[in-house]
Amino acid sequence: MDTSKQIPAPTVTDWGYWGTMQDHAEAAWSIAMTAISDATNQPLESVCAFLDSRHGRHFADDVHNGLFAGAKLQDAIEHATQRWMGWTIGRQTSKQYGIPKGMPYLTGFVIHCEIMKESLSE
Secondary structure, eight states: OOTTSOOOOOSOOSSHHHHHHGGGHHHHHHHHHHHHHHHHTOOHHHHHHHHHSHHHHHHHHHHHHHHHTTOOHHHHHHHHHHHHHHSBOOHHHHHHHOOOTTSBHHHHHHHHHHHHHHHHOO
8 A cells, every 4th residue: 555645534433433443543543544455455535435334333343352352453453454354245245235245345345335435425
């Protein structure tokens, strides 16, 4: 990823990833943006759409599970990222969201959230 590029600010701060991360939100935002963009090879704007969504809230729940288990913030985010990349889109999720079956879960939902954001702004 091009680290010289400015990390977009969240557009939603009362829910999604930011709202769920609460006291950790400010520190966790740029770490998650970079980790997810690097793992999925998707632009930061797409990652922002994902983190601002309900899927971003679920991702934050996974990060919180890591923190609860004693991991440092960076490690909890990295673990959640790898975990979500290890899952693949199944038949039912593919039918429901139109994401190709077998695609890494995180990649699929980052792309899906960007498409949804674009379709709502038209």
